Amino acid sequence: MGTEPTPLELRGGRVWDGVADAAAEQSVFTADGTVAERPAEGAHILDVSGCTTVPGLIEAHTHLCFNAGEDWREVYDADTPAQMLLRMAGAARRMVEAGITTVRDLGAPTDLAVELRNSINQGLVAGPNLLVAGAPITPTGGHCWFMGGEADGIDGVKVAVRERKKAGADWIKVMASGGNMTPGTNVFAAQFSVEELRAIVAEAHRLEMKVTAHAHGVEGIKAAVEAPVDMIEHCSFQTPEGSLKDDAVILDIARRGIGVSPTIHRGFGRYRGQPRWDMRADVTKSLIGAGCKVLMSTDSGIPNAPHEDLAQALAVTQELADLSPIETMKLATSTSADHLDLPDRGVIAPGKRADLLVVEGDPTEDIEALQRVRAVVLAGDVVYQSA
Ligand SMILES: [Zn+2]
Numbered sequence: 001m002g003t004e005p006t007p008l009e010l011r012g013g014r015v016w017d018g019v020a021d022a023a024a025e026q027s028v029f030t031a032d033g034t035v036a037e038r039p040a041e042g043a044h045i046l047d048v049s050g051c052t053t054v055p056g057l058i059e060a061h062t063h064l065c066f067n068a069g070e071d072w073r074e075v076y077d078a079d080t081p082a083q084m085l086l087r088m089a090g091a092a093r094r095m096v097e098a099g100i101t102t103v104r105d106l107g108a109p110t111d112l113a114v115e116l117r118n119s120i121n122q123g124l125v126a127g128p129n130l131l132v133a134g135a136p137i138t139p140t141g142g143h144c145w146f147m148g149g150e151a152d153g154i155d156g157v158k159v160a161v162r163e164r165k166k167a168g169a170d171w172i173k174v175m176a177s178g179g180n181m182t183p184g185t186n187v188f189a190a191q192f193s194v195e196e197l198r199a200i201v202a203e204a205h206r207l208e209m210k211v212t213a214h215a216h217g218v219e220g221i222k223a224a225v226e227a228p229v230d231m232i233e234h235c236s237f238q239t240p241e242g243s244l245k246d247d248a249v250i251l252d253i254a255r256r257g258i259g260v261s262p263t264i265h266r267g268f269g270r271y272r273g274q275p276r277w278d279m280r281a282d283v284t285k286s287l288i289g290a291g292c293k294v295l296m297s298t299d300s301g302i303p304n305a306p307h308e309d310l311a312q313a314l315a316v317t318q319e320l321a322d323l324s325p326i327e328t329m330k331l332a333t334s335t336s337a338d339h340l341d342l343p344d345r346g347v348i349a350p351g352k353r354a355d356l357l358v359v360e361g362d363p364t365e366d367i368e369a370l371q372r373v374r375a376v377v378l379a380g381d382v383v384y385q386s387a
Pocket of ligand 1: 061106
């Protein structure tokens with residue numbers, strides 16, 4: 001990179017700006033990588049008739065290092081670091097070509113995640129703007145220990161936070177409960193004491209980083225709320241009997257302003273009509289209804305959750321949470337930008353980053369239109385155009 005992107009004029013289409021109640025017919029102008037009020041001299045004109053331009057999508061929870069297949073763990077274990085980095089770069093490229101312009105990676109070997117983010121920023125490889133957590137902090141043998149993030153006790157977890165800051169991570173991820181994907185961990189139990197979680201949060205905040213906690217089971221969620229962390233991943237209220245939401249805990253999450261990243265991926269659609277779907281729908285609607293800071297995330301990279309399928313996951317989320325297309329799209333644009341502290345994006349307005357997704361049709365009427373990608377603009381650069 002280093003060269004300024006050519007100014008653009010996206011002409012002849014509709015625009016949904018990330019916050020409005022409807023799309024409007026209007027042109028979009030860019031200059032110096034940001035959205036501009038009027039066309040710049042020598043602007044390159046893109047004819048977007050029949051299309052709608054929306055803010056580039058934001059994915060708040062991915063694992064670029066997983067292959068989205070049932071054999072994910074064998075592949076992960078067999079990869080050399082060089083192979084894994086190339087796998088991550090491939091996934092990052094597919095994501096940006098699907099219109100996902102900002103991605104938070106919440107679990108990968110720390111050095112690889114930081115290296116990929118920096119390489120994308122330097123223009124060495126194509127990909128979205130990345131925010132990375134590196135290896136999640138987990139107790140010895142805890143959920144995702146194989147990523148290299150084991151730490152125990154108050155002193156141990158403080159060191160782990162400092163190591164991530166030193167390595168250049170953007171967020172701290174902590175595994176507050178066990179996970180379904182790591183044999184030998186307990187999804188229903190807390191993995192860290194409230195004191196350990198408090199130490200992580202205090203150390204991270206001192207270093208101006210935010211903490212998000214993986215928590216499926218109620219006990220892990222309660223410990224994360226008590227700490228309190230900045231955000232909770234999954235927040236599915238799992239118990240051995242299924243999902244059992246706790247309204248008092250949900251109110252506490254809302255009252256403390258803790259973000260919630262519910263990780264609903266396209267593969268979740270296969271549970272339609274089953275108790276698992278109904279319980280997850282109930283939890284998601286309750287979180288939104290209580291005023292919790294819910295954003296869009298998918299946990300992409302795990303089985304049945306291809307990295308590039310955020311648009312498909314949004315269609316599932318719309319159905320699951322009984323939302324309108326616009327309410328659903330806000331979760332992956334303006335709302336997620338707010339909750340991830342990224343005030344420069346998530347809406348199309350003068351001065352904001354020119355991260356744009358151009359799709360055929362109008363996703364404010366039919367959210368499936370998000371799957372028909374015509375062009376993607378990243379910080380003013382056209383990084384993808386369909387044939
Ligand atoms: Zn995850």
